[in-house]
Every structure is written in structure tokens, then in C-alpha cells.
Amino acid sequence: MSQVGIVSRLSTHGGVTFTVNTAVTDVALILTGSPDLSVNGTIMNLQQGDNCTIEGFSLQLPYQFGQGKFDVNVDGDPAFFQLGWRDNAGNNGSVNEVGDTGLINIPDPNYWYETETFLPQPATVADKWHLEIIGLGGWVSQIYAPAVLDQEELHAAIHLRIRHTLPLIA
Amino acid sequence: MSLPIKLPISARPTLTSNIFTATWNNPTLNRYDFTNVAGNQDQTVIRMTGASVYVIERVNFSATIPEGVFQESIDSAISVPQLIFKTDKTDSPIFDRPQPFINFVDNLEMLLFVPGDQSDDEIQVTFQCVLNQVPATVGIVTIKAFLQLNVYEVENTDWTRRFFYNPDDTIGDLQLRGGARRLRINEGTFG
Numbered sequence: 471m472s473q474v475g476i477v478s479r480l481s482t483h484g485g486v487t488f489t490v491n492t493a494v495t496d497v498a499l500i501l502t503g504s505p506d507l508s509v510n511g512t513i514m515n516l517q518q519g520d521n522c523t524i525e526g527f528s529l530q531l532p533y534q535f536g537q538g539k540f541d542v543n544v545d546g547d548p549a550f551f552q553l554g555w556r557d558n559a560g561n562n563g564s565v566n567e568v569g570d571t572g573l574i575n576i577p578d579p580n581y582w583y584e585t586e587t588f589l590p591q592p593a594t595v596a597d598k599w600h601l602e603i604i605g606l607g608g609w610v611s612q613i614y615a616p617a618v619l620d621q622e623e624l625h626a627a628i629h630l631r632i633r634h635t636l637p638l639i640a
Numbered sequence: 641m642s643l644p645i646k647l648p649i650s651a652r653p654t655l656t657s658n659i660f661t662a663t664w665n666n667p668t669l670n671r672y673d674f675t676n677v678a679g680n681q682d683q684t685v686i687r688m689t690g691a692s693v694y695v696i697e698r699v700n701f702s703a704t705i706p707e708g709v710f711q712e713s714i715d716s717a718i719s720v721p722q723l724i725f726k727t728d729k730t731d732s733p734i735f736d737r738p739q740p741f742i743n744f745v746d747n748l749e750m751l752l753f754v755p756g757d758q759s760d761d762e763i764q765v766t767f768q769c770v771l772n773q774v775p776a777t778v779g780i781v782t783i784k785a786f787l788q789l790n791v792y793e794v795e796n797t798d799w800t801r802r803f804f805y806n807p808d809d810t811i812g813d814l815q816l817r818g819g820a821r822r823l824r825i826n827e828g829t830f831g
Contacts, residue, residue: 519664588774634779635664
């Protein structure tokens with residue numbers, strides 16, 4: 471069956487950062503709030519009644535970071551993010567159709583992972599709704615980090631590609 | 641399989657076509673709802689003239705999504721997809737009950753005789769079906785379902801006269817097979 475429908479590439483705009491520290495081997499990714507997955511920085515919502523399929527995701531780090539080491543602890547566990555949903559009435563929760571309560575492992579940064587995950591509209595949703603990042607775990611390698619960036623706060627971003635039926639609305 | 645039937649050579653075959661449409665979320669949220677769309681109700685299958693007999697001989701049914709996806713999408717909690725046939729003027733069903741269609745059929749044979757009792761009558765069909773959205777239908781706004789019948793119109797005088805033959809005058813006589821007129825015995829004068 472041919473692929474049909476609307477494809478949207480969503481990403482976080484802010485809210486995922488780390489601070490360069492050339493004195494250590496790695497620093498933690500920091501999640502601030504629960505950044506929305508949006509288009510060009512504007513929250514774009516799925517209409518009530520719409521379902522979607524998550525087709526792929528990626529965590530984007532600034533160039534050269536994460537090449538030497540990217541995990542959550544010394545055991546080498548992969549970094550992860552947690553996907554959630556929120557409607558305009560404030561109802562929210564984790565996207566339980568994905569992994570363990572929305573947890574998705576990221577084996578490597580800056581790499582696009584394909585998936586086919588059907589995401590029905592949350593049962594309790596009121597009106598429009600969107601996806602957001604509600605959890606994050608990861609350490610970014612500082613080996614060979616440029617001295618000129620020491621103590622600079624750098625941004626990372628999470629990207630998602632979804633296929634859905636109805637147009638996104640603001 | 642082949643159902644035996646002998647039609648006069650003057651019988652005219654007609655291929656009918658009916659298309660039913662459902663739109664995601666409209667009018668029912670989170671569903672492809674064929675049932676509550678006015679355009680899917682009482683569609684004309686074929687117009688009938690009086691004194692002719694119409695023989696539904698073959699049925700085709702399909703949709704714009706693969707058959708397995710269609711089956712997976714059926715919201716059986718509401719109902720199974722079904723077609724309801726009736727005649728317009730008498731508003732009487734030509735099958736005893738709605739006909740379920742839970743799979744696609746290609747050249748399904750059947751023999752149903754529908755007499756054109758009244759002039760300017762017609763056979764009408766209503767499609768009732770509610771589908772869920774499943775992974776394979778994400779992105780699909782509209783689903784269409786297709787019904788095609790092969791209908792023979794028989795206006796041969798001898799053949800139709802036997803079909804319409806009223807057995808009331810002949811005790812215990814059998815009538816030619818037909819949906820609307822079945823075996824009747826004149827009980828009033830029997831014995």
C-alpha cells in the first residue's frame with residue numbers, strides 16, 4: 471500500500487542543553503521544562519481525532535560532540551528521551567505506545583532512526599494536542615572539546631518525523 | 641460453482657455501480673463513518689420498469705484500502721459492514737435481512753429475482769459501516785467502498801408471465817423460484 475497522508479518534521483526549539491567543560495570527560499544533557507515538538511518554533515497541534523505514526527527520530531548535538539562518548543553512565547547504557555503528549559486543556563501524559571512509558575533509546579547522536587509506531591489519540595485528550603519531551607538522559611563527551619567553547623551553553627535538539635491524517639493546527 | 645438458471649436470450653445484462661464514501665473524523669470523531677452519511681443511503685442501483693423481472697446474478701465488493709486493512713479496521717463493537725437493499729416505491733427489503741460484507745468479493749454468484757411490480761421503481765442500496773483508523777490507514781482522509789452487481793433484466797413475455805403467474809387458481813401448484821413470490825398453496829380450496 472502506498473504511503474499517503476501528511477508528513478511533518480517536528481523538533482524541539484530550546485529546552486535541551488549542555489554546558490561545555492573541558493576539565494571533565496563528559497557533561498550531562500539538561501532538560502528544561504517539557505519542550506514541545508514544534509515546527510519552526512511554533513507549537514503545531516494535532517487535531518482532535520487524529521492519529522499518527524511516528525516514522526523516525528534523532529537527537530542532534532552540535533558538530534563533533536558526542537563522537538567519543540555518548541551514554542548515560544559508565545555502563546555504556548544508551549542515552550534516551552521520553553515522549554509525552556499534552557492537550558490545550560493541560561491534560562498530559564506519557565506516550566505509552568512507545569517503549570516503556572514513552573522512553574526511546576538513542577544509540578548514537580546525529581543519526582536518524584526509523585520506526586513505525588502507531589500513535590492513537592490519547593483517550594483523555596480534549597481538543598487539540600501535541601507531543602513534547604518529558605524526560606531525557608544522556609552524557610555528552612567533552613574529550614577534544616574546543617577550549618574556545620569552555621563553559622558555553624550549547625543547544626541540542628530532538629527531531630521527530632510523523633505521518634498523520636489531518637493538517638496540523640496552531 | 642455455477643448456479644443453473646435459464647434466461648431468455650433477450651435478457652439484458654447491466655453492470656451497476658455504487659460508490660460509498662467515508663471521511664475521517666466527519667461526521668463521527670475518530671472514525672470512518674459510512675453509516676451517517678446521507679450520500680451512502682438509498683443509492684439507486686438500477687431503475688426498474690413494470691412487467692420486467694430483474695435477476696441479481698453476481699456481486700462485487702471492494703474498497704480503496706487493502707482487504708486485510710479493511711477487516712482490521714472494522715469496528716465490530718458498533719456493527720459489521722452491511723448492505724441493505726430495498727425497492728423504492730414499496731420500501732420493502734429485497735433480502736430478508738441486511739447483507740454483511742466482511743471481506744471483499746469478486747464475482748460472487750447469487751440468484752435473486754426482483755419483480756418490477758411498479759413502473760418507475762428502482763432498487764436502492766444503503767451501506768452501513770464504521771471503520772477505525774489503524775496504522776495502515778493513518779494519513780488516509782477518505783475511504784471509498786465499491787459495489788457492483790450484474791443484473792439481468794428480463795422482459796420476455798413468456799418467461800415473465802410464468803414468474804408472475806398467480807397460482808391461486810391452481811391448487812398446490814408450484815411457482816417459479818423468486819424472492820418476492822414463494823411457494824403458495826391455496827388453502828382456501830385445498831382438499
